[in-house]
Structure formats: C-alpha cells, structure tokens
Amino acid sequence: MTLKTSLTFPGPPARPGGTPDFSGLHLAEAETFGVPPLDVAATGCADHANGLIRVLNDAGEAVGPWAEYLGEGQADALLQGLRDMMTSRLLDQRMMNAQRQGKTSFYLQLTGEEAIGCAVQRQLRKSDMNFPTYRQQNLLISAGYPLEPLLGQLYSNAFDPLEGRQLPIMHSARDYGFFSISGNLGTQFVQAVGWAMANALTGGDDIAVGWIGDGATASNDFHTALLSASVYNPPVLLNVVNNQWAISTYTGVAQGRGHSYAARALGYGVPALRVDGNDYLAVTAVTRWATERARAGHGPVLVEWVTYRAAAHSSSDDPSAYRPRDEAAAWPLGDPIERLKAHLIARGDWSEERHAQAEAEILSEIREVQKKVEAAGTQVEPQDMSARGILEGVYAEMPEHLRRQRQEMGV
Amino acid sequence: MAGMTMIEALRSAMDVMLETDPGVVVFGEDVGYFGGVFRCTAGLQKTYGEPRVFDTPINESAIVGLAVGMAAQGMKPCVEMQFADYVFPAYDQITQEAARLRHRSNQQFSCPMVIRMPTGGGIFGGQTHSQSPEALFTHVAGLKVVQPCNPYDAKGLLIASIEDPDPVIFLEPKRLYNGPFSGDHTAVSQGWKSHELGEVPDGHYAVPLGKARIHREGSAVTVLAYGTMVFVAEAAAKATGIDAEIVDLRSLLPLDLETIEASVRKTGRCVVLHEATKTSGFAGELIAVVQEACFYHLEAPILRVTGWDAPYPHAQEWSYFPGPERVARALETALED
Ligand SMILES: Cc1ncc(C[n+]2csc(CCOP(=O)(O)OP(=O)(O)O)c2C)c(N)n1
Numbered sequence: 039m040t041l042k043t044s045l046t047f048p049g050p051p052a053r054p055g056g057t058p059d060f061s062g063l064h065l066a067e068a069e070t071f072g073v074p075p076l077d078v079a080a081t082g083c084a085d086h087a088n089g090l091i092r093v094l095n096d097a098g099e100a101v102g103p104w105a106e107y108l109g110e111g112q113a114d115a116l117l118q119g120l121r122d123m124m125t126s127r128l129l130d131q132r133m134m135n136a137q138r139q140g141k142t143s144f145y146l147q148l149t150g151e152e153a154i155g156c157a158v159q160r161q162l163r164k165s166d167m168n169f170p171t172y173r174q175q176n177l178l179i180s181a182g183y184p185l186e187p188l189l190g191q192l193y194s195n196a197f198d199p200l201e202g203r204q205l206p207i208m209h210s211a212r213d214y215g216f217f218s219i220s221g222n223l224g225t226q227f228v229q230a231v232g233w234a235m236a237n238a239l240t241g242g243d244d245i246a247v248g249w250i251g252d253g254a255t256a257s258n259d260f261h262t263a264l265l266s267a268s269v270y271n272p273p274v275l276l277n278v279v280n281n282q283w284a285i286s287t288y289t290g291v292a293q294g295r296g297h298s299y300a301a302r303a304l305g306y307g308v309p310a311l312r313v314d315g316n317d318y319l320a321v322t323a324v325t326r327w328a329t330e331r332a333r334a335g336h337g338p339v340l341v342e343w344v345t346y347r348a349a350a351h352s353s354s355d356d357p358s359a360y361r362p363r364d365e366a367a368a369w370p371l372g373d374p375i376e377r378l379k380a381h382l383i384a385r386g387d388w389s390e391e392r393h394a395q396a397e398a399e400i401l402s403e404i405r406e407v408q409k410k411v412e413a414a415g416t417q418v419e420p421q422d423m424s425a426r427g428i429l430e431g432v433y434a435e436m437p438e439h440l441r442r443q444r445q446e447m448g449v
Numbered sequence: 450m451a452g453m454t455m456i457e458a459l460r461s462a463m464d465v466m467l468e469t470d471p472g473v474v475v476f477g478e479d480v481g482y483f484g485g486v487f488r489c490t491a492g493l494q495k496t497y498g499e500p501r502v503f504d505t506p507i508n509e510s511a512i513v514g515l516a517v518g519m520a521a522q523g524m525k526p527c528v529e530m531q532f533a534d535y536v537f538p539a540y541d542q543i544t545q546e547a548a549r550l551r552h553r554s555n556q557q558f559s560c561p562m563v564i565r566m567p568t569g570g571g572i573f574g575g576q577t578h579s580q581s582p583e584a585l586f587t588h589v590a591g592l593k594v595v596q597p598c599n600p601y602d603a604k605g606l607l608i609a610s611i612e613d614p615d616p617v618i619f620l621e622p623k624r625l626y627n628g629p630f631s632g633d634h635t636a637v638s639q640g641w642k643s644h645e646l647g648e649v650p651d652g653h654y655a656v657p658l659g660k661a662r663i664h665r666e667g668s669a670v671t672v673l674a675y676g677t678m679v680f681v682a683e684a685a686a687k688a689t690g691i692d693a694e695i696v697d698l699r700s701l702l703p704l705d706l707e708t709i710e711a712s713v714r715k716t717g718r719c720v721v722l723h724e725a726t727k728t729s730g731f732a733g734e735l736i737a738v739v740q741e742a743c744f745y746h747l748e749a750p751i752l753r754v755t756g757w758d759a760p761y762p763h764a765q766e767w768s769y770f771p772g773p774e775r776v777a778r779a780l781e782t783a784l785e786d
Contacts, residue, residue, distance in 0.1 A: 167522075200555045210554040217521070218554035222545050228511055229546065232518020239474065239500050239524065246518070258538070262511035269506060431552045432590050434559065434614035437659060437703035 048290035054358060058368035063344070064298065064312075065370060066090040069102035073323075076331040080304045087300035087310040090344060093319035098380040104323040113387040119160060119180075119318050120382065123152035123375050125400050126176035129185075130349070132404055133192055137353045141416035142192050146207045148173045150316070150348030150366065151281055153374035156180045157321035158247065158277070161329055162215060165244045169217045169230035172207045173279065174249055181214040185407040194423070195415035201427040224250060224257030227276065231263050231338075234272035245273040245332045253284020255299055256292040264340070268306040271337035275328045276303070278340065279315065281347035286360040303340035315343030316371040318378045344371065425449055452642035453649040456626045458600035459489050459565070462607035463527060465653050467497045470525060473611060475502045477512055477529030477565075486531055487567060487626060509539035513564065517546050520562040520616070527611050530566035533620065534577045539564075540585070547616040548591035563610045563617045568596070569677055569724050570756075570770050571624035571634065575763040581676075581725035581756070586618045587702045587734065593658055594702040596620040598679040599629070599646035602699060605656030613658060622676035630677050632684025632773040661705035663712070667694035670718040670783050673709060673735050675701065678722040678771065685776035693720075693780060701731060709735075710742045717748040718783045722776060727755040749786040752779045 051059035066089045074083055093105045100108070130147040137145040148155070151173065159180035162168070168177050178188055190197020192206045200210060210218035217233075220226060230248030237244045250260055255278055267274055278299045282289045296302055303310035311328075314320045321343065328339040346369040350357050362368075382388035415421030426449040429440050436444075453461065466473045475490055481504040484491025494502040505512050509530055516526035530536045536543070543564065551559040570579035586594045593615055597603040603621070610617040624630055628638035629646070641647030664679050669692040672682040679697045686693040694712050698704065713719050719739050721732040732753040739751055754771045762769055 169518075199557075200553070203555060204553055208553075210557050212554070212557040218550060218558050220546060220553075222541060225514065225542060225546050228514030228542075229518035229521070232515035232520075233522045234518070235515060236519040236522035236524045239519075240472075240522075258510055259514060262508050262514060265506055265508065266511050266515055427555075431556050433593075433703075434551070438706050439703055442706075 048288060048294070050288040050290070050361065052362050052365070054360065054362055056362050058362045058365040060368065060370050063370065064088065064090060066092070072103045073107045073327060074309070076327070076334055077336045078309050080307045080309050083309045083311060084304060087304055087312055088298055090312050090314055091320055091324060092314040092317050093323055094317045094377055094381055098377065098384050100319055100381065104320060107327065108319060108323045113382070113385070115160070116318070116378065116382060117387065119156055119322070120375070120378050120388070121396060121400070122156040122160070122176065122180045123318070123378070124397060125179050125404070126152045126156060127375060128397070128400050128404055129179070132408060134353065136408070136416075140418050141412065142194070142206050143417055144206050144353055145192065146172050146352040147349035148176060150373065151279065151345045152176055153318040153321050153378070154277070154279060154315045154343045154345060157318050158325045161322060161325040162247065163244065164215060165242070166247060167215050167217055167233055167244070168247045168249065169226035169233070170219060170249045171223070171226070171251055171254070172219055173251065175207065175209065178209060178211060178214055178216055181216065183211055183214045183216070185404065186411060187211070189407055189411040190414070193411055193414070193416055195411070195421060196423070197411045197414055202423050203427070223254035224259035227263040228259045228266060230276070231266045231272060231274050234274035235270055238272050243273070243333045245275060245329060248274060248276045250278055251284060252278060252280040252282070252289045252299060253287060253292050255302070264303055264306040264308055267338035268308050273332035273335070274338045275325070275332060276308075276338060276340040278342045279345060280342050281345045283347050283351070283361070285351045285355060298342055300340060300342035308338050308340050310340040310342070312342045312344060314371055315345035316374040316377060318374055319381070346371070451649060451651060452647045453600045454627050454641045454647070455597070455600045455603045455621070456487060456489050458604040458649045459607055459621065460491065460493065461649065461651070462604040462611070463490060463493060464496070466527070466608060466611045467493060467501055469653065472524045473527060474500070474519065474524060475527050476505050478505055478507055478531045480504065480529050485529060487623065489529065489565070509535055510542055513539035513542040513547065516562045517542055517550065517560055520547070520560045521550060521558045525561050525611055527563040527565065530564060532578050533566040533568040533582050534580045536564070536566055536582065543586070543592070543616070543618070544589045548589050551615065552591060559614055560616045561614050563607070563619050565619045565621060567623040567626070568620040569622045569624055570761055570766055571630070571677060573763065573766055576760040579761040579766070581723065583620055583701055584725060584729060584731045587731055591615065592702060593617040593700065594620070595658060595700050596622065596676045597699060598622060598625060598676050598697055600641050600649050601646050602656050602662070604649050605654050606658065606699060608653060609655040609658050612655065617658070620676065624677045630680040632681055634767050656699070659700045659703040659705055661708040662697045662699055663708070664695040664697040665693065667692040668716055669693060670720060670780055671696060671712040671716045672720045672722060672780070673698060674722040675699065676724070678724060681771060681773055681776055682722055684773035685780055688773055689777045689780055691780045691784065704738065706738065706742070709738065713739050713743040714746045717746050719747070719751045720776070720779045720783050721751065721753045722755070722771065724756050724771060726758045727753065728758050730755055749783050752783055754779045
C-alpha cells in the first residue's frame with residue numbers, strides 16, 4: 039500500500055446557484071445550557087463554548103435557565119432594544135442608498151447582526167470602553183450617540199467630528215465608550231486587553247470590550263489578546279462576531295479544524311461561551327453575566343456570537359458572486375428584529391400597528407437629520423473642507439518641520 | 450552628581466518616573482524579576498512591586514498592543530524590546546496604531562508611551578542583535594525617535610520621553626551602555642564613571658526632545674551623527690586634526706533643523722554618519738534637509754558614511770561598523786574642494 043500526503047482547502051457547502059446548507063453549524067436547543075457561576079474556570083464551560091446558548095426558542099418564547107437569569111418585567115428595556123435595532127437597520131438602508139447616489143464614498147452595513155452590538159451596549163456603563171470593528175456602528179446608536187456626528191462622519195463634512203481624517207464608517211467617540219477604529223483588522227483586540235489592564239491598575243471597575251470578526255480571528259492579535267488576557271486576568275469581554283463570511287472567504291478558512299471560535303479560548307484558559315447572536319435576549323443575558331463576572335474581578339471571558347451577515351460585506355462588495363442568493367433566508371437563526379418583535383407581540387407588549395408606527399417615526403427622524411447633515415456637503419455637492427487639519431493633531435504640539443509644511447501648503 | 454553608566458542612568462530615569470507618576474508602568478521580556486537582559490530595569494520591580502514593573506510573554510506585538518490600550522486609557526507605559534532587531538512583530542501596532550491614534554481620533558485618544566530598544570552593533574551580536582532600524586520609524590508621522598549617546602542625555606531624554614504626550618521610540622546604543630567608544634575596538638573600554646558625560650544628577654531633570662547638542666565645536670566641516678557614531682566622529686577628528694564640528698542629533702524626529710542649518714552655514718561642509726545600511730537610510734534625509742536649506746552655503750558635496758547594504762555580519766563586524774578611518778577619509782574628501 040502506498041501512503042499519500044494531501045491537503046484540504048475548506049470551502050462553503052454551497053456556492054452561487056447551489057442550495058444553501060447550514061447543517062454543519064453546531065446548533066442546539068434553547069434550554070440546554072445553564073448559567074455558570076461567575077467564577078467559572080475555562081474547564082467548567084466546555085459545553086458552553088461548544089454549544090449554543092439561546093433564550094428565544096423557535097416559537098418566540100423566552101425559555102430555559104438564561105431566561106430565568108434575565109428575570110421578568112423588562113418590557114421597556116426590550117422595547118428600547120427593538121427601537122435601537124430598528125434605527126440601526128433603517129440607517130443602514132438610508133445610508134446604503136446615499137452611497138448608491140454617490141453622496142458618500144463608502145458604507146458598510148450590519149444588517150442581520152443588529153442584536154449583538156445593540157444588546158451588548160445596553161449592558162455597559164458609560165465609562166466602559168468598546169474596541170469595535172467597522173461593523174459595530176450600532177454600539178453608538180444604543181449608547182445614545184447623536185445622529186448628527188454619526189452621519190457627519192459618513193459624509194466627511196463639517197459635522198464630522200474627525201474632520202475627514204478617517205473613512206466614513208471609522209467612527210471614534212470616546213465619551214460614548216467607542217474607541218477609534220483602525221483599518222487594520224485585529225489590532226484593537228489586544229489593545230482592549232491593555233485598556234482593561236490599565237483600568238484594573240488604576241483601581242476602577244470599568245471594563246473593556248474587544249470586538250473581532252470571525253475572519254480576523256486568524257490574525258496574530260487575536261492570539262496575543264487571548265494570551266495576554268489569560269496571563270494577566272484583566273476585566274475584559276472579548277467578542278467574536280461569527281457572521282459566516284470574511285468578505286468572500288468562508289468562515290472555515292479562519293476556523294480550520296477548530297470546532298468553534300469560543301472553544302479556542304479554552305486552550306488559553308479563558309472561559310468562553312457560544313451564543314445565538316440573533317437572539318436579543320440571549321445576547322443581553324450573556325453580556326450581563328460576563329460584565330458582572332468581570333466587574334467582580336473574575337477576569338476575561340470570550341463570547342462567540344453566531345450570526346449571519348445578511349448584507350454585502352460593504353458597498354464595494356457583491357455577495358451574489360460567491361454565495362447563494364437565498365442563503366440569508368435559509369439562515370436557521372432567523373432575523374434578530376423579527377424575532378424580538380414576535381416575542382414582544384406574543385407577550386402582549388407590542389403590535390404590528392405600533393411597529394409600523396415606530397418605523398415611520400424613526401425613519402422621519404433619520405430623514406430630518408440626514409437633510410440637515412447633507413446640507414453641509416456630500417460627495418456629489420462637496421463643500422470645501424480646510425486642509426489645515428491634516429497637519430494638526432499629528433503630535434500634541436506641532437514640531438518645526440510640520441510648521442514649515444503647513445506654510446508650504448499655504449493654509 | 451554621581452558617575453553612572455548609561456544603563457544606570459536609564460534605570461535612574463525609570464526609577465524617578467515610577468516614583469513621581471503612578472501612571473508609569475514598565476514591562477517587557479525579562480524586565481521584572483530579573484531586571485532585563487541588559488539589567489536596565491534591575492531592582493525596579495523590587496521597589497515598585499509587580500503591577501508597576503512586570504514580565505511579559507515573548508510577544509512584541511502584545512507588549513506594544515497592550516501598551517497602546519493602556520496609554521489610550523491614560524497611563525504611561527515604558528516598555529522594552531529586548532533588542533531593536535525584535536521590534537518587527539510589533540511594527541504594525543507601533544506604526545499604524547500608536548503613531549496615528551491621536552490624529553485619527555482628532556485628539557480624542559492619544560498614546561503617551563515609550564518603546565525602549567537596544568540598538569546598533571559593536572558587541573559581536575550577529576545579524577539579529579546589531580541592527581539600527583531608526584529610518585523605519587523616522588518615516589512614520591506621529592512617532593518621535595530619540596537616541597542618546599551618553600548617560601546624562603540618556604536619563605534626561607528618557608524622562609522627557611516618558612513625560613511626552615506622544616509615542617516615542619527610544620533607541621539605546623548598546624555599544625555605549627557601559628562606556629564611551631574610543632574608536633579603537635581592541636582597546637579596553639574606559640567606562641562612563643570617570644567620563645564628564647557620566648556625571649548624572651540623581652533626581653528629576655529633562656533633556657528636551659527635538660534639540661541637538663554640539664558635541665565638539667569646530668569650523669571646518671559639520672559632522673551630523675548620533676549614538677555611537679558621535680564618538681567615532683570624535684576619534685576621526687582627533688586622528689586627522691581636522692577642526693570638525695560634531696553635532697549629536699539626539700532626536701531624529703523631530704529634528705533640530707535650526708542647529709543643523711546653523712552649523713552647516715558656518716562650516717559650509719557636511720558629513721553624515723550612521724551605522725545603519727546606506728540605501729534609504731536616515732543619512733539620505735539629513736542630506737536632503739541640509740541641501741534644501743543650506744545649498745548656497747555649501748562648498749563641497751555632502752558625504753555620508755554608513756553601514757554597508759548587507760545584513761550585519763558576525764565575524765566581520767568591525768569591517769561593517771563604520772569606523773574612524775572611513776570617517777577620516779570622508780572628512781578629508783569634504784575638505785578637498
Ligand atoms: C490586516 C488586514 N488585512 C486585510 C484587510 C482587508 N479586509 C477588510 S475586511 C476583511 C474581512 C474581515 O472579515 P471578518 O473579520 O470576518 O469581519 P466581517 O467583515 O465579517 O465583519 C478584510 C480581509 C484589513 N482591513 N486588515
């Protein structure tokens with residue numbers, strides 16, 4: 039017998055024209071997983087890291103231990119969550135249109151992933167700090183960040199708090215717990231650990247919240263962050279948003295032969311959980327647990343949020359070139375807005391009429407702000423932006439060579 | 450005024466800053482319990498305890514990435530790369546994150562941190578313990594780049610760097626850690642303690658960033674140098690009897706344009722000197738600066754003496770290291786016209 043070596047090249051179960059197939063996903067029943075003690079060790083949550091924590095079952099009911107952990111009587115909070123998610127999605131639609139009209143150079147939607155950022159943010163304090171990727175714009179929405187600077191950044195005009203220095207979606211809002219976004223994937227993950235260490239060193243009980251996409255877990259910084267969090271045990275919540283795709287690259291290319299992204303943390307001794315990211319209640323419950331744990335001094339947690347990127351990667355991307363057209367519809371965990379809406383209606387706290395009315399309200403609010411912000415200039419009708427700012431803020435104080443360059447620039 | 454080696458002076462700077470500013474933390478590979486492979490941080494963990502001075506995994510990218518997060522939160526990390534040669538895994542965090550954070554966030558966040566690293570050759574370190582990567586950092590807007598050549602400046606510049614609101618790359622010429630360089634690599638080092646530049650005040654003082662120092666006054670030709678090369682230039686001037694003015698740059702970014710321009714206008718001639726490889730090295734930048742500002746004062750072409758465009762060799766180290774003879778030839782050539 040001759041032995042032969044060989045390679046494998048992971049690919050998705052279906053390409054354009056094929057039948058969507060999510061049978062490879064490790065889903066589980068809602069009730070399966072208990073709420074671990076706050077001081078659980080990595081060895082105590084192997085099931086949580088390999089399973090899937092859910093609260094809403096397929097019938098829209100809140101069931102199981104995590105539902106009990108959340109408790110009753112939070113209709114207001116859930117209605118707020120629904121509103122946050124609706125705002126996020128409507129903004130995506132409006133801004134995608136604006137990009138197609140040429141008013142802004144670039145836009146990036148988070149359609150289908152609304153529950154994650156919206157629910158996590160509502161469990162944080164104002165003084166906690168997110169280290170987001172470009173796909174967590176809704177952290178700002180849930181933090182109550184005004185729409186004027188948010189849209190100003192997208193239009194790079196006088197409303198832009200960053201004065202045109204960054205790409206449209208690369209927000210920065212220190213006062214809203216939103217760290218400056220880098221275009222280099224992964225770098226923020228280890229920075230979040232550093233920020234958390236500094237919080238612990240300076241005696242506060244604020245926490246840092248790191249964010250990374252499934253594709254970017256392949257980067258060095260994912261591993262440096264996990265190792266550092268494991269070594270120093272700081273108050274950090276490390277989030278992996280597993281939305282199945284990294285542009286056109288199938289999630290399995292980053293995952294290799296690993297079972298789940300959450301399970302990866304266990305090898306570092308960091309407790310981890312895998313959660314239905316399209317379930318607003320599950321995201322809320324697990325974040326509440328993880329933040330409580332971190333504030334009580336029990337250290338880091340990694341959470342893998344299982345979700346699906348329903349929209350294109352960005353305004354420059356065409357997903358029909360690499361995945362089946364109807365894949366989003368076949369996604370087994372549904373749509374986060376529809377699921378929370380159905381739950382609230384079933385509870386008697388919401389109705390189709392109120393939903394339609396809320397949608398109209400939010401839309402008119404966005405329209406109004408959009409009009410106001412667009413008046414300060416769009417790509418189609420640009421208004422001059424001074425180049426003076428380019429050389430400012432490179433250093434705290436402007437050195438001589440930059441002073442000379444500013445003179446040369448003539449501004 | 451105690452006589453200190455450069456290592457002791459650097460340690461003293463960190464000691465002063467750890468004592469006066471609770472936001473200062475010192476960390477890196479082996480820097481905690483052991484005090485660093487060059488012993489720069491020896492004793493600091495004993496004095497200030499583990500949260501202030503600690504060991505890290507061997508992961509340069511993590512060291513800098515953590516420091517970026519800490520600095521953005523308001524602390525002042527002073528971290529060590531064991532050798533400048535090992536900074537490259539952290540290059541992304543330094544150049545794309547630390548350097549830009551202030552600008553890209555429009556001042557919402559900043560990165561007051563220092564990255565110390567032993568640099569340069571002359572200690573038989575082979576290719577991965579001898580490099581001078583300064584040009585890779587001076588090309589990055591938002592960084593400051595500093596290199597002292599004596600204990601007094603080392604302490605004062607390190608204190609200024611830790612107090613600086615922006616990220617500073619702090620290059621330490623390891624050939625000078627324990628004494629100045631006479632220019633003769635076979636000679637026994639005299640040590641810093643008896644040297645005038647080894648006189649180092651005990652407490653707090655700062656040497657401002659961005660200011661050069663006239664190491665030796667002269668009128669015939671200006672030599673622009675930094676680190677060990679300041680002493681190589683001195684040896685060459687002594688050997689040739691040429692009345693060279695040696696400018697120790699101290700800060701490469703920002704550069705002290707006024708001092709450089711004043712010196713070259715005075716002498717009308719200029720030789721630039723560094724250990725790093727020649728092509729696209731920092732000498733190119735210095736020559737351009739001088740040429741732009743002093744062209745009508747120049748009486749000869751500007752010359753450069755640098756390391757060769759090859760990886761740093763182990764056994765032939767002293768053929769690679771730009772020595773006094775090569776500098777002497779350049780000085781003579783500069784004076785020919
Ligand atoms: C270091 C780095 N390499 C490559 C890129 C280009 N890039 C931008 S987004 C992206 C895919 C990221 O996928 P994932 O991490 O899964 O996040 P998602 O976009 O799905 O939210 C790539 C490769 C980059 N920004 N940074």
